[in-house]
Structure formats: structure tokens, C-alpha cells
Amino acid sequence: xxxxxxxxxxxxxxxxxxxxxxxxxxxxxxxxxxxxxxxxxxxxxxxxxxxxxxxxxxxxxxxxxxxxxxxxxxxxxxxxxxxxxxxxxxxxxxxxxxxxxxxxxxxxxxxxxxxxxxxxxxxxxxxxxxxxxxxxxxxxxxxxxxxxxxxxxxxxxxxxxxxxxxxxxxxxxxxxxxxxxxxxxxxxxxxxxxxxxxxxxxxxxxxxxxxxxxxxxxxxxxxxxxxxxxxxxxxxxxxxxxxxxxxxxxxxxxxxxxxxxxx
Numbered sequence: 001x002x003x004x005x006x007x008x009x010x011x012x013x014x015x016x017x018x019x020x021x022x023x024x025x026x027x028x029x030x031x032x033x034x035x036x037x038x039x040x041x042x043x044x045x046x047x048x049x050x051x052x053x054x055x056x057x058x059x060x061x062x063x064x065x066x067x068x069x070x071x072x073x074x075x076x077x078x079x080x081x082x083x084x085x086x087x088x089x090x091x092x093x094x095x096x097x098x099x100x101x102x103x104x105x106x107x108x109x110x111x112x113x114x115x116x117x118x119x120x121x122x123x124x125x126x127x128x129x130x131x132x133x134x135x136x137x138x139x140x141x142x143x144x145x146x147x148x149x150x151x152x153x154x155x156x157x158x159x160x161x162x163x164x165x166x167x168x169x170x171x172x173x174x175x176x177x178x179x180x181x182x183x184x185x186x187x188x189x190x191x192x193x194x195x196x197x198x199x200x201x202x203x204x205x206x207x208x209x210x211x212x213x214x215x216x217x218x219x220x221x222x223x224x225x226x227x228x229x230x231x232x233x234x235x236x237x238x239x240x241x242x243x244x245x246x247x248x249x250x251x252x253x254x255x256x257x258x259x260x261x262x263x
Contacts, residue, residue, distance in 0.1 A: 005124030066149030087171025096178030
């Protein structure tokens with residue numbers, strides 16, 4: 001079942017790897033021009049941005065430094081969102097989409113354990129996302145070297161691992177919602193609301209006492225709070241993301257096992 005799901009995902013895997021890699025190459029390739037013009041893109045220039053905009057972009061680090069550029073342009077928002085969208089697409093194709101099309105009813109009539117079915121689909125999602133993370137990590141490292149960004153490989157690896165984990169977590173949220181309801185729209189809405197609310201809470205909302213405490217239920221808090229590009233691998237935060245993913249995967253298994261498909 002895992003092998004079949006991976007075969008079904010191979011076209012999406014290729015195109016998403018190419019797309020994210022192209023994004024990395026284009027944006028990191030532009031750093032050479034920024035590095036040569038620190039007076040235009042340095043900390044003094046960044047300080048002119050409005051406060052809310054800087055909060056939304058995670059504080060807007062110094063564009064002129066390789067680490068600051070990588071954090072702001074690549075790892076703060078854009079690449080995590082690309083991984084989350086890809087993971088959500090994979091999650092919908094695992095349960096909700098085939099159930100809505102009626103093909104999942106045929107699968108569950110076969111001598112296949114329902115719990116094993118969900119676990120296999122989850123495993124295929126994780127492997128597909130992991131391959132995408134490995135490919136794009138290598139592209140990021142090679143491009144950063146060519147652009148002379150001066151960021152150590154272990155820091156890029158730590159940041160990229162966070163992208164994989166937060167993407168996998170949101171994909172598993174979508175899988176759990178799809179397994180519980182059998183509806184793509186509901187699963188996508190759950191993920192979308194959690195993404196937007198979670199990101200706002202840890203950026204703009206961190207200065208608002210009424211909602212700042214909600215950061216503890218936002219995956220983006222555990223993704224970015226450890227500042228992996230600056231300080232290395234945040235083991236504790238990443239373990240929280242991995243643990244939450246495991247709990248949600250178990251939730252998906254139990255939800256699907258307890259309801260009738262197609263009802």
C-alpha cells in the first residue's frame with residue numbers, strides 16, 4: 001500500500017521539487033546583488049519598515065547578512081507555506097479525495113486492515129515530503145555556496161528540518177480531519193485556519209497580551225522560536241512538533257477506523 005501511494009505521488013513529487021528548487025535558486029541567487037549593496041538592504045534600511053510589517057515577517061533581519069537573508073526570504077514564511085500546501089494536497093489525496101470520488105469504498109472492501117490503510121497513507125505522505133526536503137536542502141546549500149552567503153551547512157540543515165516537520169505536522173492535521181470527516185473542504189479549512197491563526201499569533205500577536213499565550217498551540221512557535229539558522233538545532237521544539245504529529249496520526253487512524261466510509 002505504501003509503494004502504491006508513493007507511485008501515485010511521484011508526479012506531484014517531481015513538480016513540487018522542481019518548483020521549490022526554482023524558488024530557492026532564484027531568490028538565493030539575488031543575494032549577490034544585495035551583499036554588494038549593504039547600505040540599501042542593511043539593518044538601517046530594514047528599520048524604516050512599519051512595525052506591523054516587520055512583525056508579520058518575523059522581525060525582518062538584516063538582509064545584507066547571509067543568515068538574515070535566508071531567514072527572512074526563505075525560512076520565515078514562503079518555503080514553510082509551500083511545504084504546508086504540498087503536504088495538504090498529499091493528505092487530501094490519501095483519504096478525503098478518494099472517499100469523495102467513491103474509490104476508497106472499493107479499497108476498504110478488500111482484506112486490508114483499516115488502521116493499516118491510514119498508517120500506510122501517512123507513511124507515504126511522510127516519505128514524499130522527506131524526499132522533497134532532501135532535494136530542496138541540497139539545492140539551498142549549493143545555491144547559498146554559489147552566492148557566498150557564508151551560512152554553515154549544519155544551520156541550513158537545522159532550518160530545513162524544521163520546514164519538513166512543520167509541513168508534516170500540518171499535513172497530518174489535514175489527514176486527521178479528512179479521516180474523521182471524509183471531506184476535502186473541511187480538512188483544507190481546518191488546516192488553513194490553523195496556519196493563518198498560528199502564524200498571526202507568533203508574529204503580530206506576540207505583542208498582544210490577550211492572544212500571546214496562544215503561541216503554545218501554534219506549530220510556528222516551535223518551528224521558529226529556536227532560531228535554528230542562528231543557534232543551531234532546537235531539539236526540544238522539534239521533538240514537540242514530532243510528538244504532535246505522532247498524536248495526530250494516531251487520531252487519524254482511530255477516527256477512520258470508527259466510522260463508515262461514504263456516509
